[in-house]
Amino acid sequence: MHSDEDREGFRILVVEDEEDARDAMVAILEMKGYRAAPAGNGREALDYLSRTETPDLIILDLCMPVMDGWQFLRERVKDPRLAGVPVVVISALSDRDDFEANEIIIKPVDVDHLLATVSHYCKQEGTA
Amino acid sequence: MNAIEERRAQEQKEIEALEQREAHAVLNADVSTLQTLWADDLIVNSTANLIAGKSILLEMMKDGRLKLRTYERRPVRIVIFDDLVVTTGNEISQLIGRTAEFKTFVSYLNVWSKRNGNWQLIARHVGAIEKAKAEPLR
Numbered sequence: 276m277h278s279d280e281d282r283e284g285f286r287i288l289v290v291e292d293e294e295d296a297r298d299a300m301v302a303i304l305e306m307k308g309y310r311a312a313p314a315g316n317g318r319e320a321l322d323y324l325s326r327t328e329t330p331d332l333i334i335l336d337l338c339m340p341v342m343d344g345w346q347f348l349r350e351r352v353k354d355p356r357l358a359g360v361p362v363v364v365i366s367a368l369s370d371r372d373d374f375e376a377n378e379i380i381i382k383p384v385d386v387d388h389l390l391a392t393v394s395h396y397c398k399q400e401g402t403a
Numbered sequence: 404m405n406a407i408e409e410r411r412a413q414e415q416k417e418i419e420a421l422e423q424r425e426a427h428a429v430l431n432a433d434v435s436t437l438q439t440l441w442a443d444d445l446i447v448n449s450t451a452n453l454i455a456g457k458s459i460l461l462e463m464m465k466d467g468r469l470k471l472r473t474y475e476r477r478p479v480r481i482v483i484f485d486d487l488v489v490t491t492g493n494e495i496s497q498l499i500g501r502t503a504e505f506k507t508f509v510s511y512l513n514v515w516s517k518r519n520g521n522w523q524l525i526a527r528h529v530g531a532i533e534k535a536k537a538e539p540l541r
Contacts, residue, residue, distance in 0.1 A: 293451070293452070295449075295450055295451040295531075296451040296452055296453065298451075298500075299449070299451040299453055300451075300453070302463065302468045302469075302500075303453075303459065303463070303468075305468075306462065306463060306466050306468055367452075382452045383448050383452040383453060383454050384452060384453050384454065385453075385454045386453055386454060386455045386456070386459050387456065387459070389453075
């Protein structure tokens with residue numbers, strides 16, 4: 276398990292259209308020492324990413340208005356800056372596998388599992 | 404009223420009081436009361452579709468990230484199975500924070516278990532009914 280100091284500086288983008296879920300995930304990640312930013316759909320996420328530093332991890336919902344998670348993933352691989360950023364997909368659609376992501380977490384999201392997954396992808400170099 | 408009915412009525416009152424005591428502790432972020440009313444293995448499935456346990460919820464309260472301006476609970480049905488009780492009803496709350504402009508109406512289901520003579524909340528599920536614009540915070 277990592278201390279809050281280990282997590283400082285790691286940037287996570289949370290892309291989720293449901294405000295309650297998005298706000299709760301951002302609040303929990305911030306409480307755990309991460310720098311978390313919210314986006315309400317894939318378009319908002321791409322706009323945000325075009326004007327900020329590349330995040331260390333993207334947490335992505337699939338079913339969203341304006342631009343859904345599938346479209347976002349296709350756009351992401353076209354951008355060399357974003358192509359290497361790990362993506363954790365959160366979805367209630369357990370039977371869909373028509374996308375590429377580093378990890379899939381099924382909704383409802385177990386917070387302990389989410390934090391363990393985030394910790395796995397946000398490691399300081401040299402830490403186990 | 405016979406002795407069994409009297410005992411049932413007494414248990415009903417006890418659970419209603421317990422439900423209100425827990426809701427009051429949540430409203431006031433009374434972590435020490437919740438430490439005793441919530442089981443260590445409590446599991447909560449929220450309207451945000453997040454499953455959280457006791458430690459993360461108490462941490463959010465202590466950190467001020469889970470803070471309520473108002474919180475009312477109205478149990479509609481209480482079913483007692485010896486040392487296990489299921490309560491269900493509705494709640495109206497208003498958070499302090501990013502979504503403070505809304506009042507949230509939810510239905511809930513709480514499961515209480517009597518452990519070592521004390522009732523503890525062991526499981527809770529909350530489902531959204533609707534959100535309504537609320538009075539702005541002053």
